[in-house]
Amino acid sequence: MGDGLQQLYMAKSLSELNNQVKDIPKAPPKLLVKTAQRVLKEAQLVDGRKDEEKSYVLYMRYFSIVMSIQKQEEYKNNKKYYDSLLDPKMTVKVIGRAEELQKSLSRRYEFKNSAKQAEKLAEEKRATEKLEKERERERKAKQAAEAAKTDATTNGVTEEGCISCEKLYSLYKEKCSTYMILDTRPQHHFIESQIKLPNVVSIPEELLKPGLTAARIGSELEEPSRTLWVTLRDKVDYLIICDWFTEGPPLPPPLTVLVDAIVKVYS
Structure with a gap:
Protein backbone atom coordinates (compact mmCIF):
# COMPACT_ATOMS: atom_id res chain seq x y z
CA MET A 1 0.00 0.00 0.00
CA ALA A 122 -13.06 -8.91 -14.43
CA GLU A 123 -11.59 -12.36 -15.09
CA GLU A 124 -15.05 -13.89 -15.37
CA LYS A 125 -16.06 -11.10 -17.73
CA ARG A 126 -12.96 -11.67 -19.88
CA ALA A 127 -13.63 -15.41 -19.96
CA THR A 128 -17.26 -14.82 -20.93
CA GLU A 129 -16.30 -12.34 -23.64
CA LYS A 130 -13.68 -14.75 -24.98
CA LEU A 131 -16.21 -17.58 -25.07
CA GLU A 132 -18.76 -15.37 -26.80
CA LYS A 133 -16.18 -14.28 -29.38
CA GLU A 134 -15.22 -17.89 -30.05
CA ARG A 135 -18.87 -18.84 -30.45
CA GLU A 136 -19.42 -15.88 -32.74
CA ARG A 137 -16.41 -16.86 -34.86
CA GLU A 138 -17.67 -20.43 -35.05
CA ARG A 139 -21.14 -19.20 -36.00
CA LYS A 140 -19.77 -16.92 -38.73
CA ALA A 141 -17.44 -19.63 -40.00
CA LYS A 142 -20.34 -22.04 -40.18
CA GLN A 143 -22.47 -19.47 -42.00
CA ALA A 144 -19.61 -18.73 -44.39
CA ALA A 145 -19.13 -22.44 -45.05
CA GLU A 146 -22.82 -22.92 -45.69
CA ALA A 147 -22.89 -19.87 -47.95
CA ALA A 148 -19.80 -21.04 -49.81
CA LYS A 149 -21.31 -24.46 -50.20
CA THR A 150 -24.51 -22.97 -51.58
CA ASP A 151 -22.73 -20.48 -53.84
CA ALA A 152 -20.25 -23.04 -55.09
CA THR A 153 -22.94 -25.40 -56.32
CA THR A 154 -24.54 -24.73 -59.69
CA ASN A 155 -26.84 -27.26 -61.28
CA GLY A 156 -25.34 -29.98 -59.10
CA VAL A 157 -21.68 -29.28 -60.03
CA THR A 158 -19.44 -27.39 -57.57
CA GLU A 159 -16.59 -25.04 -58.39
CA GLU A 160 -14.19 -27.79 -57.31
CA GLY A 161 -15.63 -30.01 -60.03
CA CYS A 162 -17.66 -32.28 -57.74
CA ILE A 163 -20.96 -33.58 -59.06
CA SER A 164 -23.97 -34.52 -56.97
CA CYS A 165 -25.82 -37.83 -57.30
CA GLU A 166 -28.89 -35.86 -58.35
CA LYS A 167 -26.98 -34.18 -61.17
CA LEU A 168 -25.56 -37.48 -62.39
CA TYR A 169 -28.99 -39.04 -62.39
CA SER A 170 -30.39 -36.10 -64.37
CA LEU A 171 -27.62 -36.52 -66.97
CA TYR A 172 -28.66 -40.11 -67.38
CA LYS A 173 -32.42 -39.46 -67.51
CA GLU A 174 -32.54 -36.26 -69.55
CA LYS A 175 -29.77 -37.19 -71.99
CA CYS A 176 -29.12 -33.49 -72.58
CA SER A 177 -25.38 -33.87 -71.85
CA THR A 178 -22.97 -36.72 -72.43
CA TYR A 179 -20.72 -38.23 -69.76
CA MET A 180 -18.28 -41.01 -68.97
CA ILE A 181 -17.81 -42.40 -65.47
CA LEU A 182 -14.24 -43.36 -64.53
CA ASP A 183 -14.56 -45.85 -61.68
CA THR A 184 -11.21 -46.13 -59.83
CA ARG A 185 -12.27 -48.71 -57.28
CA PRO A 186 -10.29 -51.98 -57.19
CA GLN A 187 -11.19 -54.32 -60.05
CA HIS A 188 -12.92 -56.89 -57.86
CA HIS A 189 -15.09 -54.17 -56.27
CA PHE A 190 -16.05 -52.92 -59.73
CA ILE A 191 -17.09 -56.41 -60.75
CA GLU A 192 -19.06 -57.02 -57.55
CA SER A 193 -20.90 -53.67 -57.51
CA GLN A 194 -20.77 -52.08 -60.94
CA ILE A 195 -22.61 -48.79 -61.40
CA LYS A 196 -25.68 -49.54 -63.50
CA LEU A 197 -25.25 -46.68 -65.96
CA PRO A 198 -23.95 -46.44 -69.51
CA ASN A 199 -20.37 -45.41 -70.30
CA VAL A 200 -18.76 -46.67 -67.11
CA VAL A 201 -15.01 -47.31 -67.41
CA SER A 202 -13.12 -49.37 -64.82
CA ILE A 203 -9.68 -47.87 -64.13
CA PRO A 204 -8.55 -49.77 -61.02
CA GLU A 205 -6.60 -47.68 -58.52
CA GLU A 206 -3.79 -50.25 -58.53
CA LEU A 207 -2.98 -49.12 -62.11
CA LEU A 208 -2.75 -45.44 -61.22
CA LYS A 209 0.91 -44.84 -60.46
CA PRO A 210 2.66 -41.43 -60.71
CA GLY A 211 3.79 -40.52 -64.23
CA LEU A 212 1.10 -42.57 -65.95
CA THR A 213 -0.15 -41.17 -69.30
CA ALA A 214 -3.59 -41.40 -70.89
CA ALA A 215 -2.20 -43.67 -73.61
CA ARG A 216 -0.61 -45.99 -71.04
CA ILE A 217 -3.87 -46.13 -69.12
CA GLY A 218 -5.68 -47.23 -72.30
CA SER A 219 -3.18 -50.01 -72.92
CA GLU A 220 -3.67 -51.36 -69.38
CA LEU A 221 -7.47 -51.47 -69.42
CA GLU A 222 -9.61 -54.48 -70.16
CA GLU A 223 -12.48 -54.50 -72.63
CA PRO A 224 -15.00 -52.87 -72.89
CA SER A 225 -13.38 -50.18 -70.71
CA ARG A 226 -10.44 -49.80 -73.14
CA THR A 227 -12.69 -49.04 -76.12
CA LEU A 228 -14.79 -46.55 -74.15
CA TRP A 229 -11.62 -44.83 -72.87
CA VAL A 230 -10.12 -44.46 -76.33
CA THR A 231 -13.26 -43.51 -78.29
CA LEU A 232 -15.31 -41.40 -75.87
CA ARG A 233 -12.85 -39.74 -73.51
CA ASP A 234 -12.46 -36.55 -75.55
CA LYS A 235 -16.03 -36.44 -76.88
CA VAL A 236 -18.21 -36.35 -73.76
CA ASP A 237 -19.30 -33.23 -71.85
CA TYR A 238 -18.40 -34.67 -68.43
CA LEU A 239 -15.63 -37.00 -67.26
CA ILE A 240 -16.81 -38.17 -63.85
CA ILE A 241 -14.18 -39.79 -61.58
CA CYS A 242 -15.30 -41.78 -58.56
CA ASP A 243 -14.04 -44.13 -55.85
CA TRP A 244 -15.45 -45.43 -52.59
CA PHE A 245 -14.90 -42.52 -50.24
CA THR A 246 -13.78 -39.26 -51.87
CA GLU A 247 -16.37 -36.46 -51.64
CA GLY A 248 -14.21 -33.56 -52.81
CA PRO A 249 -10.74 -32.02 -52.71
CA PRO A 250 -8.10 -32.82 -51.68
CA LEU A 251 -8.04 -35.87 -53.94
CA PRO A 252 -6.21 -39.07 -52.93
CA PRO A 253 -3.09 -40.02 -54.96
CA PRO A 254 -4.78 -42.44 -57.43
CA LEU A 255 -7.39 -39.83 -58.45
CA THR A 256 -4.70 -37.15 -58.72
CA VAL A 257 -2.69 -39.38 -61.08
CA LEU A 258 -5.76 -39.92 -63.26
CA VAL A 259 -6.60 -36.22 -63.37
CA ASP A 260 -2.99 -35.35 -64.30
CA ALA A 261 -2.98 -37.92 -67.11
CA ILE A 262 -6.21 -36.50 -68.53
CA VAL A 263 -5.08 -32.87 -68.23
CA LYS A 264 -1.76 -33.57 -69.99
CA VAL A 265 -3.62 -34.77 -73.08
CA TYR A 266 -5.31 -31.38 -73.46
CA SER A 267 -2.43 -29.15 -72.31
Missing part, protein backbone atom coordinates in the same frame (compact mmCIF):
# COMPACT_ATOMS: atom_id res chain seq x y z
CA GLY A 2 3.02 2.25 -0.35
CA ASP A 3 3.43 2.81 3.44
CA GLY A 4 6.03 0.12 4.18
CA LEU A 5 3.57 -2.23 5.85
CA GLN A 6 4.22 -5.93 5.52
CA GLN A 7 1.81 -7.64 3.17
CA LEU A 8 -1.17 -9.45 4.62
CA TYR A 9 -0.48 -13.15 4.97
CA MET A 10 -2.07 -14.51 8.14
CA ALA A 11 -5.78 -14.18 7.41
CA LYS A 12 -8.40 -12.97 4.95
CA SER A 13 -10.49 -11.03 7.45
CA LEU A 14 -10.33 -9.56 10.93
CA SER A 15 -12.62 -12.25 12.35
CA GLU A 16 -10.34 -14.94 10.91
CA LEU A 17 -7.34 -13.20 12.46
CA ASN A 18 -9.05 -12.99 15.87
CA ASN A 19 -9.41 -16.77 15.81
CA GLN A 20 -5.63 -16.97 16.00
CA VAL A 21 -5.58 -15.38 19.47
CA LYS A 22 -5.09 -18.61 21.38
CA ASP A 23 -6.92 -19.45 24.57
CA ILE A 24 -4.86 -18.81 27.68
CA PRO A 25 -4.04 -22.03 29.55
CA LYS A 26 -4.71 -22.23 33.26
CA ALA A 27 -1.51 -21.52 35.16
CA PRO A 28 -0.32 -19.76 38.32
CA PRO A 29 -0.24 -15.96 38.01
CA LYS A 30 3.54 -15.75 38.39
CA LEU A 31 4.01 -18.08 35.42
CA LEU A 32 1.46 -16.14 33.38
CA VAL A 33 3.26 -12.88 34.18
CA LYS A 34 6.44 -14.22 32.61
CA THR A 35 4.46 -15.36 29.58
CA ALA A 36 2.80 -11.93 29.27
CA GLN A 37 6.15 -10.12 29.46
CA ARG A 38 7.60 -12.36 26.76
CA VAL A 39 4.54 -11.92 24.50
CA LEU A 40 4.60 -8.11 24.94
CA LYS A 41 8.28 -7.95 24.04
CA GLU A 42 7.67 -10.00 20.87
CA ALA A 43 4.63 -7.89 19.96
CA GLN A 44 6.60 -4.65 20.20
CA LEU A 45 9.43 -6.15 18.13
CA VAL A 46 7.08 -7.34 15.39
CA ASP A 47 5.17 -4.04 15.50
CA GLY A 48 8.44 -2.25 14.81
CA ARG A 49 8.78 -4.32 11.65
CA LYS A 50 5.35 -3.09 10.53
CA ASP A 51 3.80 -6.55 10.62
CA GLU A 52 0.33 -5.45 11.63
CA GLU A 53 -1.26 -8.88 11.63
CA LYS A 54 1.19 -10.65 13.90
CA SER A 55 1.64 -7.69 16.24
CA TYR A 56 -2.16 -7.40 16.57
CA VAL A 57 -2.47 -11.08 17.47
CA LEU A 58 0.35 -10.79 20.04
CA TYR A 59 -1.07 -7.61 21.62
CA MET A 60 -4.46 -9.29 21.93
CA ARG A 61 -2.81 -12.36 23.43
CA TYR A 62 -1.00 -10.16 25.96
CA PHE A 63 -4.28 -8.50 26.90
CA SER A 64 -5.97 -11.90 27.29
CA ILE A 65 -3.19 -13.11 29.61
CA VAL A 66 -3.49 -9.96 31.76
CA MET A 67 -7.25 -10.47 32.00
CA SER A 68 -6.69 -14.11 32.99
CA ILE A 69 -4.28 -13.05 35.73
CA GLN A 70 -6.62 -10.41 37.10
CA LYS A 71 -9.42 -12.95 37.48
CA GLN A 72 -7.41 -15.13 39.82
CA GLU A 73 -7.70 -14.88 43.62
CA GLU A 74 -3.95 -14.57 44.05
CA TYR A 75 -3.94 -11.38 41.97
CA LYS A 76 -6.73 -9.91 44.04
CA ASN A 77 -4.82 -10.68 47.24
CA ASN A 78 -1.55 -9.24 45.88
CA LYS A 79 -2.78 -6.63 43.38
CA LYS A 80 -0.07 -4.11 44.13
CA TYR A 81 2.63 -6.70 43.56
CA TYR A 82 1.29 -7.92 40.26
CA ASP A 83 0.56 -4.41 39.01
CA SER A 84 4.20 -3.61 39.62
CA LEU A 85 5.10 -6.48 37.29
CA LEU A 86 2.40 -5.69 34.73
CA ASP A 87 1.99 -1.91 34.64
CA PRO A 88 -1.73 -1.11 34.10
CA LYS A 89 -0.67 1.91 32.03
CA MET A 90 1.07 -0.49 29.65
CA THR A 91 -2.12 -2.51 29.40
CA VAL A 92 -4.00 0.66 28.41
CA LYS A 93 -1.34 1.41 25.79
CA VAL A 94 -1.60 -2.15 24.46
CA ILE A 95 -5.39 -1.80 24.15
CA GLY A 96 -5.00 1.51 22.33
CA ARG A 97 -2.42 0.10 19.93
CA ALA A 98 -4.55 -3.00 19.27
CA GLU A 99 -7.50 -0.77 18.40
CA GLU A 100 -5.35 1.21 15.94
CA LEU A 101 -4.15 -2.00 14.33
CA GLN A 102 -7.71 -3.31 14.21
CA LYS A 103 -8.91 -0.27 12.24
CA SER A 104 -5.95 -0.41 9.87
CA LEU A 105 -6.33 -4.14 9.28
CA SER A 106 -10.06 -3.80 8.76
CA ARG A 107 -9.45 -1.25 5.98
CA ARG A 108 -6.70 -3.35 4.43
CA TYR A 109 -8.74 -6.56 4.43
CA GLU A 110 -11.69 -4.73 2.90
CA PHE A 111 -9.48 -3.20 0.22
CA LYS A 112 -7.79 -6.51 -0.55
CA ASN A 113 -11.04 -8.45 -0.70
CA SER A 114 -12.65 -5.77 -2.87
CA ALA A 115 -9.66 -5.87 -5.22
CA LYS A 116 -9.82 -9.66 -5.37
CA GLN A 117 -13.55 -9.57 -6.02
CA ALA A 118 -13.09 -6.95 -8.73
CA GLU A 119 -10.32 -9.01 -10.34
CA LYS A 120 -12.46 -12.13 -10.14
CA LEU A 121 -15.38 -10.35 -11.79
Whole structure:
Protein backbone atom coordinates (compact mmCIF):
# COMPACT_ATOMS: atom_id res chain seq x y z
CA MET A 1 0.00 0.00 0.00
CA GLY A 2 3.02 2.25 -0.35
CA ASP A 3 3.43 2.81 3.44
CA GLY A 4 6.03 0.12 4.18
CA LEU A 5 3.57 -2.23 5.85
CA GLN A 6 4.22 -5.93 5.52
CA GLN A 7 1.81 -7.64 3.17
CA LEU A 8 -1.17 -9.45 4.62
CA TYR A 9 -0.48 -13.15 4.97
CA MET A 10 -2.07 -14.51 8.14
CA ALA A 11 -5.78 -14.18 7.41
CA LYS A 12 -8.40 -12.97 4.95
CA SER A 13 -10.49 -11.03 7.45
CA LEU A 14 -10.33 -9.56 10.93
CA SER A 15 -12.62 -12.25 12.35
CA GLU A 16 -10.34 -14.94 10.91
CA LEU A 17 -7.34 -13.20 12.46
CA ASN A 18 -9.05 -12.99 15.87
CA ASN A 19 -9.41 -16.77 15.81
CA GLN A 20 -5.63 -16.97 16.00
CA VAL A 21 -5.58 -15.38 19.47
CA LYS A 22 -5.09 -18.61 21.38
CA ASP A 23 -6.92 -19.45 24.57
CA ILE A 24 -4.86 -18.81 27.68
CA PRO A 25 -4.04 -22.03 29.55
CA LYS A 26 -4.71 -22.23 33.26
CA ALA A 27 -1.51 -21.52 35.16
CA PRO A 28 -0.32 -19.76 38.32
CA PRO A 29 -0.24 -15.96 38.01
CA LYS A 30 3.54 -15.75 38.39
CA LEU A 31 4.01 -18.08 35.42
CA LEU A 32 1.46 -16.14 33.38
CA VAL A 33 3.26 -12.88 34.18
CA LYS A 34 6.44 -14.22 32.61
CA THR A 35 4.46 -15.36 29.58
CA ALA A 36 2.80 -11.93 29.27
CA GLN A 37 6.15 -10.12 29.46
CA ARG A 38 7.60 -12.36 26.76
CA VAL A 39 4.54 -11.92 24.50
CA LEU A 40 4.60 -8.11 24.94
CA LYS A 41 8.28 -7.95 24.04
CA GLU A 42 7.67 -10.00 20.87
CA ALA A 43 4.63 -7.89 19.96
CA GLN A 44 6.60 -4.65 20.20
CA LEU A 45 9.43 -6.15 18.13
CA VAL A 46 7.08 -7.34 15.39
CA ASP A 47 5.17 -4.04 15.50
CA GLY A 48 8.44 -2.25 14.81
CA ARG A 49 8.78 -4.32 11.65
CA LYS A 50 5.35 -3.09 10.53
CA ASP A 51 3.80 -6.55 10.62
CA GLU A 52 0.33 -5.45 11.63
CA GLU A 53 -1.26 -8.88 11.63
CA LYS A 54 1.19 -10.65 13.90
CA SER A 55 1.64 -7.69 16.24
CA TYR A 56 -2.16 -7.40 16.57
CA VAL A 57 -2.47 -11.08 17.47
CA LEU A 58 0.35 -10.79 20.04
CA TYR A 59 -1.07 -7.61 21.62
CA MET A 60 -4.46 -9.29 21.93
CA ARG A 61 -2.81 -12.36 23.43
CA TYR A 62 -1.00 -10.16 25.96
CA PHE A 63 -4.28 -8.50 26.90
CA SER A 64 -5.97 -11.90 27.29
CA ILE A 65 -3.19 -13.11 29.61
CA VAL A 66 -3.49 -9.96 31.76
CA MET A 67 -7.25 -10.47 32.00
CA SER A 68 -6.69 -14.11 32.99
CA ILE A 69 -4.28 -13.05 35.73
CA GLN A 70 -6.62 -10.41 37.10
CA LYS A 71 -9.42 -12.95 37.48
CA GLN A 72 -7.41 -15.13 39.82
CA GLU A 73 -7.70 -14.88 43.62
CA GLU A 74 -3.95 -14.57 44.05
CA TYR A 75 -3.94 -11.38 41.97
CA LYS A 76 -6.73 -9.91 44.04
CA ASN A 77 -4.82 -10.68 47.24
CA ASN A 78 -1.55 -9.24 45.88
CA LYS A 79 -2.78 -6.63 43.38
CA LYS A 80 -0.07 -4.11 44.13
CA TYR A 81 2.63 -6.70 43.56
CA TYR A 82 1.29 -7.92 40.26
CA ASP A 83 0.56 -4.41 39.01
CA SER A 84 4.20 -3.61 39.62
CA LEU A 85 5.10 -6.48 37.29
CA LEU A 86 2.40 -5.69 34.73
CA ASP A 87 1.99 -1.91 34.64
CA PRO A 88 -1.73 -1.11 34.10
CA LYS A 89 -0.67 1.91 32.03
CA MET A 90 1.07 -0.49 29.65
CA THR A 91 -2.12 -2.51 29.40
CA VAL A 92 -4.00 0.66 28.41
CA LYS A 93 -1.34 1.41 25.79
CA VAL A 94 -1.60 -2.15 24.46
CA ILE A 95 -5.39 -1.80 24.15
CA GLY A 96 -5.00 1.51 22.33
CA ARG A 97 -2.42 0.10 19.93
CA ALA A 98 -4.55 -3.00 19.27
CA GLU A 99 -7.50 -0.77 18.40
CA GLU A 100 -5.35 1.21 15.94
CA LEU A 101 -4.15 -2.00 14.33
CA GLN A 102 -7.71 -3.31 14.21
CA LYS A 103 -8.91 -0.27 12.24
CA SER A 104 -5.95 -0.41 9.87
CA LEU A 105 -6.33 -4.14 9.28
CA SER A 106 -10.06 -3.80 8.76
CA ARG A 107 -9.45 -1.25 5.98
CA ARG A 108 -6.70 -3.35 4.43
CA TYR A 109 -8.74 -6.56 4.43
CA GLU A 110 -11.69 -4.73 2.90
CA PHE A 111 -9.48 -3.20 0.22
CA LYS A 112 -7.79 -6.51 -0.55
CA ASN A 113 -11.04 -8.45 -0.70
CA SER A 114 -12.65 -5.77 -2.87
CA ALA A 115 -9.66 -5.87 -5.22
CA LYS A 116 -9.82 -9.66 -5.37
CA GLN A 117 -13.55 -9.57 -6.02
CA ALA A 118 -13.09 -6.95 -8.73
CA GLU A 119 -10.32 -9.01 -10.34
CA LYS A 120 -12.46 -12.13 -10.14
CA LEU A 121 -15.38 -10.35 -11.79
CA ALA A 122 -13.06 -8.91 -14.43
CA GLU A 123 -11.59 -12.36 -15.09
CA GLU A 124 -15.05 -13.89 -15.37
CA LYS A 125 -16.06 -11.10 -17.73
CA ARG A 126 -12.96 -11.67 -19.88
CA ALA A 127 -13.63 -15.41 -19.96
CA THR A 128 -17.26 -14.82 -20.93
CA GLU A 129 -16.30 -12.34 -23.64
CA LYS A 130 -13.68 -14.75 -24.98
CA LEU A 131 -16.21 -17.58 -25.07
CA GLU A 132 -18.76 -15.37 -26.80
CA LYS A 133 -16.18 -14.28 -29.38
CA GLU A 134 -15.22 -17.89 -30.05
CA ARG A 135 -18.87 -18.84 -30.45
CA GLU A 136 -19.42 -15.88 -32.74
CA ARG A 137 -16.41 -16.86 -34.86
CA GLU A 138 -17.67 -20.43 -35.05
CA ARG A 139 -21.14 -19.20 -36.00
CA LYS A 140 -19.77 -16.92 -38.73
CA ALA A 141 -17.44 -19.63 -40.00
CA LYS A 142 -20.34 -22.04 -40.18
CA GLN A 143 -22.47 -19.47 -42.00
CA ALA A 144 -19.61 -18.73 -44.39
CA ALA A 145 -19.13 -22.44 -45.05
CA GLU A 146 -22.82 -22.92 -45.69
CA ALA A 147 -22.89 -19.87 -47.95
CA ALA A 148 -19.80 -21.04 -49.81
CA LYS A 149 -21.31 -24.46 -50.20
CA THR A 150 -24.51 -22.97 -51.58
CA ASP A 151 -22.73 -20.48 -53.84
CA ALA A 152 -20.25 -23.04 -55.09
CA THR A 153 -22.94 -25.40 -56.32
CA THR A 154 -24.54 -24.73 -59.69
CA ASN A 155 -26.84 -27.26 -61.28
CA GLY A 156 -25.34 -29.98 -59.10
CA VAL A 157 -21.68 -29.28 -60.03
CA THR A 158 -19.44 -27.39 -57.57
CA GLU A 159 -16.59 -25.04 -58.39
CA GLU A 160 -14.19 -27.79 -57.31
CA GLY A 161 -15.63 -30.01 -60.03
CA CYS A 162 -17.66 -32.28 -57.74
CA ILE A 163 -20.96 -33.58 -59.06
CA SER A 164 -23.97 -34.52 -56.97
CA CYS A 165 -25.82 -37.83 -57.30
CA GLU A 166 -28.89 -35.86 -58.35
CA LYS A 167 -26.98 -34.18 -61.17
CA LEU A 168 -25.56 -37.48 -62.39
CA TYR A 169 -28.99 -39.04 -62.39
CA SER A 170 -30.39 -36.10 -64.37
CA LEU A 171 -27.62 -36.52 -66.97
CA TYR A 172 -28.66 -40.11 -67.38
CA LYS A 173 -32.42 -39.46 -67.51
CA GLU A 174 -32.54 -36.26 -69.55
CA LYS A 175 -29.77 -37.19 -71.99
CA CYS A 176 -29.12 -33.49 -72.58
CA SER A 177 -25.38 -33.87 -71.85
CA THR A 178 -22.97 -36.72 -72.43
CA TYR A 179 -20.72 -38.23 -69.76
CA MET A 180 -18.28 -41.01 -68.97
CA ILE A 181 -17.81 -42.40 -65.47
CA LEU A 182 -14.24 -43.36 -64.53
CA ASP A 183 -14.56 -45.85 -61.68
CA THR A 184 -11.21 -46.13 -59.83
CA ARG A 185 -12.27 -48.71 -57.28
CA PRO A 186 -10.29 -51.98 -57.19
CA GLN A 187 -11.19 -54.32 -60.05
CA HIS A 188 -12.92 -56.89 -57.86
CA HIS A 189 -15.09 -54.17 -56.27
CA PHE A 190 -16.05 -52.92 -59.73
CA ILE A 191 -17.09 -56.41 -60.75
CA GLU A 192 -19.06 -57.02 -57.55
CA SER A 193 -20.90 -53.67 -57.51
CA GLN A 194 -20.77 -52.08 -60.94
CA ILE A 195 -22.61 -48.79 -61.40
CA LYS A 196 -25.68 -49.54 -63.50
CA LEU A 197 -25.25 -46.68 -65.96
CA PRO A 198 -23.95 -46.44 -69.51
CA ASN A 199 -20.37 -45.41 -70.30
CA VAL A 200 -18.76 -46.67 -67.11
CA VAL A 201 -15.01 -47.31 -67.41
CA SER A 202 -13.12 -49.37 -64.82
CA ILE A 203 -9.68 -47.87 -64.13
CA PRO A 204 -8.55 -49.77 -61.02
CA GLU A 205 -6.60 -47.68 -58.52
CA GLU A 206 -3.79 -50.25 -58.53
CA LEU A 207 -2.98 -49.12 -62.11
CA LEU A 208 -2.75 -45.44 -61.22
CA LYS A 209 0.91 -44.84 -60.46
CA PRO A 210 2.66 -41.43 -60.71
CA GLY A 211 3.79 -40.52 -64.23
CA LEU A 212 1.10 -42.57 -65.95
CA THR A 213 -0.15 -41.17 -69.30
CA ALA A 214 -3.59 -41.40 -70.89
CA ALA A 215 -2.20 -43.67 -73.61
CA ARG A 216 -0.61 -45.99 -71.04
CA ILE A 217 -3.87 -46.13 -69.12
CA GLY A 218 -5.68 -47.23 -72.30
CA SER A 219 -3.18 -50.01 -72.92
CA GLU A 220 -3.67 -51.36 -69.38
CA LEU A 221 -7.47 -51.47 -69.42
CA GLU A 222 -9.61 -54.48 -70.16
CA GLU A 223 -12.48 -54.50 -72.63
CA PRO A 224 -15.00 -52.87 -72.89
CA SER A 225 -13.38 -50.18 -70.71
CA ARG A 226 -10.44 -49.80 -73.14
CA THR A 227 -12.69 -49.04 -76.12
CA LEU A 228 -14.79 -46.55 -74.15
CA TRP A 229 -11.62 -44.83 -72.87
CA VAL A 230 -10.12 -44.46 -76.33
CA THR A 231 -13.26 -43.51 -78.29
CA LEU A 232 -15.31 -41.40 -75.87
CA ARG A 233 -12.85 -39.74 -73.51
CA ASP A 234 -12.46 -36.55 -75.55
CA LYS A 235 -16.03 -36.44 -76.88
CA VAL A 236 -18.21 -36.35 -73.76
CA ASP A 237 -19.30 -33.23 -71.85
CA TYR A 238 -18.40 -34.67 -68.43
CA LEU A 239 -15.63 -37.00 -67.26
CA ILE A 240 -16.81 -38.17 -63.85
CA ILE A 241 -14.18 -39.79 -61.58
CA CYS A 242 -15.30 -41.78 -58.56
CA ASP A 243 -14.04 -44.13 -55.85
CA TRP A 244 -15.45 -45.43 -52.59
CA PHE A 245 -14.90 -42.52 -50.24
CA THR A 246 -13.78 -39.26 -51.87
CA GLU A 247 -16.37 -36.46 -51.64
CA GLY A 248 -14.21 -33.56 -52.81
CA PRO A 249 -10.74 -32.02 -52.71
CA PRO A 250 -8.10 -32.82 -51.68
CA LEU A 251 -8.04 -35.87 -53.94
CA PRO A 252 -6.21 -39.07 -52.93
CA PRO A 253 -3.09 -40.02 -54.96
CA PRO A 254 -4.78 -42.44 -57.43
CA LEU A 255 -7.39 -39.83 -58.45
CA THR A 256 -4.70 -37.15 -58.72
CA VAL A 257 -2.69 -39.38 -61.08
CA LEU A 258 -5.76 -39.92 -63.26
CA VAL A 259 -6.60 -36.22 -63.37
CA ASP A 260 -2.99 -35.35 -64.30
CA ALA A 261 -2.98 -37.92 -67.11
CA ILE A 262 -6.21 -36.50 -68.53
CA VAL A 263 -5.08 -32.87 -68.23
CA LYS A 264 -1.76 -33.57 -69.99
CA VAL A 265 -3.62 -34.77 -73.08
CA TYR A 266 -5.31 -31.38 -73.46
CA SER A 267 -2.43 -29.15 -72.31
